[in-house]
Amino acid sequence: MRATPMNHIGIAVGDIDAAIKFYQDLFGFRLFTGPILLDAENNPSGQLANLFGPEFRQLKIAHLSTGNGPGLEIFEPIDPPFQKPVEDVPYRRAGTTHFCVTDPEIEALCEAIKAKGGKQLSEIWNDREPHSQFKMVYCQDPWGTLVEIHTHDYLWVQGWRG
Secondary structure, three states: OOOOOOOEEEEEOOOHHHHHHHHHHHHOOEEEEEEEEEEHHHOOOOHHHHHHOOOOOEEEEEEEEOOOOOEEEEEEEEEOOOOOOOOOOOOOOOOOOOEEEEOOOHHHHHHHHHHOOOEEOOOOEEEEOOEEEEEEEEEEOOOOOEEEEEOOOHHHHHHOOO
């Protein structure tokens, strides 16, 4: 069976314009659609209400391209409004817990995230002792999305686990 390609990841934020700038400035992602206002009243197909339920009224949406294929879809719920997560690391809840980027300059990226209103949630760890060149860290964007950072590609980092 062939591997199904990853298409995109969707995240919710409290300020779509600030989030676009955050992901452009820190990760080099490129905006290619939006932001666009979507609203239940002007959605004759009913797709939005079908997905989000009868309480859905409005949200803004934007699409960014990443450096290697999968996109980042950003939502800003307007009505009902955005709610930050209640815990920093929702590892016990169903669904997506985080997404991960690769950057060999892990320390600099952590500092930039903090300077733009995000948080560093963990220490920068050596991912595989004694190979200290493999590092990782968990951060959080200003809206609560958990962002993992590795210094090396996913197959290099996880492939050794066997």
